[in-house]
Amino acid sequence: METAITLNHFLFVSGLLFAIGLAGVLVRRNLIIIFMCLELMLAAANLTLVAFSRFNLQDGQPDYEGHVLLFFIITVAAAEVAVGLAIIVALFRSKGTTDVTKVDTMKH
Amino acid sequence: MTFLFYIFAALALIGGIGVVVNRNPVSAAFAMIVSFLGLAALFIQLDAYLVGVLQILVYAGAIMVLFIFIIMLLDVQAEERRKLPLFSALGAGGVAVAFAALLLVILTRSEVGTASIPALEAIEGPGTSDVHRIGELLFSQYWFPIQVVGILLLVATIGVVVLSKKELK
Numbered sequence: 001m002e003t004a005i006t007l008n009h010f011l012f013v014s015g016l017l018f019a020i021g022l023a024g025v026l027v028r029r030n031l032i033i034i035f036m037c038l039e040l041m042l043a044a045a046n047l048t049l050v051a052f053s054r055f056n057l058q059d060g061q062p063d064y065e066g067h068v069l070l071f072f073i074i075t076v077a078a079a080e081v082a083v084g085l086a087i088i089v090a091l092f093r094s095k096g097t098t099d100v101t102k103v104d105t106m107k108h
Numbered sequence: 109m110t111f112l113f114y115i116f117a118a119l120a121l122i123g124g125i126g127v128v129v130n131r132n133p134v135s136a137a138f139a140m141i142v143s144f145l146g147l148a149a150l151f152i153q154l155d156a157y158l159v160g161v162l163q164i165l166v167y168a169g170a171i172m173v174l175f176i177f178i179i180m181l182l183d184v185q186a187e188e189r190r191k192l193p194l195f196s197a198l199g200a201g202g203v204a205v206a207f208a209a210l211l212l213v214i215l216t217r218s219e220v221g222t223a224s225i226p227a228l229e230a231i232e233g234p235g236t237s238d239v240h241r242i243g244e245l246l247f248s249q250y251w252f253p254i255q256v257v258g259i260l261l262l263v264a265t266i267g268v269v270v271l272s273k274k275e276l277k
Contacts, residue, residue, distance in 0.1 A: 005113045007221035010150070013117045015211040017124050017143075019204040024128035026200030030187055032133055032179055036140055040124055043147055043167060046159075054154040055221075060229025062155055064241045068250055070159050071242065074166050075257050079264035081171050085178045086271035092182050099187075 010051035017044035031088055031098040035081075042077050046070055113153060119146030132186040133179045137172055144168040155228060158239045 021044060024037030053066025092098055123143025130136040144167045151160035215221060234240075246254055 003110075004224035005110055006224050008215045008218075009113065009117075010154070011221055012211060012215055013120065013150070015215075016121055016208055017147075019208045019211075020121065020124040020128060022207060023200050023204035024124075026203060027128065027197060028187075030133060030184065032175065032182075032184060033127070033136055036127055036136060036175060039167070039171065040127060040140065040143065043144060043163070046163075047147060047150060050151050050154050050156045050159060054156065055223065055226065057226055057228070060231070061241070062228070062238070064238065064245055067156055067159055067238065067242050068245050070156075071162070071246065072253060072257055074162055076260065078166055078171060079261055081174060082268050083264050083271070085174060086268040089178065089182065090271050098182060098184055 007051055007055045011048060014044045014047040014051070017041075017047070029099050029101055031091070031100055031103075032085075034100065035084055035088065039077065039081065042073070046073060049073075109153065113150070116146045116149040116153070119143070120150065121146075131189075133184045134176065137176050137179060140175075141168050141172050144172070154225075156238065158242055 018041050021037045021039075021041035024040065025034050028034050028037065049066050049070050053063040056063045056066075058064075088098060091103065095103055097103070120143050123139045123141075123146060126139025127136045127143065130139055144163060148160045148163040148168070151163055235244075
């Protein structure tokens with residue numbers, strides 16, 4: 001008999017995905033990839049929300065307030081991506097690169 | 109349904125690793141889509157149908173198309189092979205591994221998350237789907253946040269137009 005899937009399973013997958021995204025943000029040099037890893041971390045946090053809402057039953061149904069919160073997170077993430085990519089394009093236009101190691105004017 | 113969980117969790121995690129290790133940005137973007145599809149399947153396994161579909165439509169659809177569009181517009185080349193600075197690579201890997209290990213310790217010790225998925229009460233009839241419930245909540249209890257989000261999207265749209273202008277005055 002296999003062990004049943006518990007809340008911990010979902011939380012652990014979510015946490016691992018978050019850690020992978022975090023490592024990506026720290027290791028990669030390409031601004032677009034870093035931004036994608038940020039989105040990955042955001043999506044991993046979403047999984048936690050859905051899992052908690054499913055395991056916290058209200059009248060025999062999932063707690064839909066968690067889903068509403070997720071709806072808002074997805075909307076804000078979409079707005080964030082649009083603005084972030086516009087900033088990356090503007091940066092590329094002025095510097096000609098998306099490599100974060102070459103964008104270090106403020107360091108000197 | 110246990111094996112489905114492992115398959116889709118593995119899909120999400122392998123996609124995530126693919127994003128981090130792929131040198132080519134387009135491959136990384138496609139790995140990200142795979143990761144989001146696995147994540148959406150996990151949502152659906154948690155009976156969050158609307159959220160699962162939204163994840164595919166908005167994340168795997170709209171957002172990733174935007175990413176790939178920008179990658180191709182800027183003609184981003186694959187990162188050249190370079191020696192990772194040992195210190196920063198160790199630091200980044202260490203932070204991620206420490207985070208995962210801490211999580212494992214906390215989760216194995218806690219009593220909270222050891223329950224298996226509770227069964228839903230079977231209900232039939234109109235107005236019982238999760239789309240209906242979420243819509244009802246959005247337009248009654250959460251009427252104000254949804255207005256704010258609408259304004260946020262408007263501001264983001266205007267901001268993108270301003271940022272994309274050739275010359276700022």
